[in-house]
Amino acid sequence: MTDVTIPENWWDTEGExxxxxxxxxxxxxxxxxxxxxxxxxxxxxxxxxxxxxGKLQIEAPVEATVGKxxxxxxxx
Numbered sequence: 001m002t003d004v005t006i007p008e009n010w011w012d013t014e015g016e017x018x019x020x021x022x023x024x025x026x027x028x029x030x031x032x033x034x035x036x037x038x039x040x041x042x043x044x045x046x047x048x049x050x051x052x053x054g055k056l057q058i059e060a061p062v063e064a065t066v067g068k069x070x071x072x073x074x075x076x
Contacts, residue, residue: 017040
């Protein structure tokens with residue numbers, strides 16, 4: 001199992017982002033490097049990429065507030 005986390009280096013401040021949308025649903029098969037979600041931080045948008053291939057299990061809903069290092073999904 002691989003955790004999908006918000007990268008620590010996406011923004012400089014201690015602030016949080018918002019999970020703007022998932023491009024896949026729980027149970028979908030993803031490939032390593034696929035863009036699986038979009039995260040908004042202030043006025044910037046970041047693409048969250050799959051760190052591994054497998055079945056996606058979403059842990060954080062759309063519009064959830066997310067912080068650096070937070071697990072938002074798992075890939076099995």
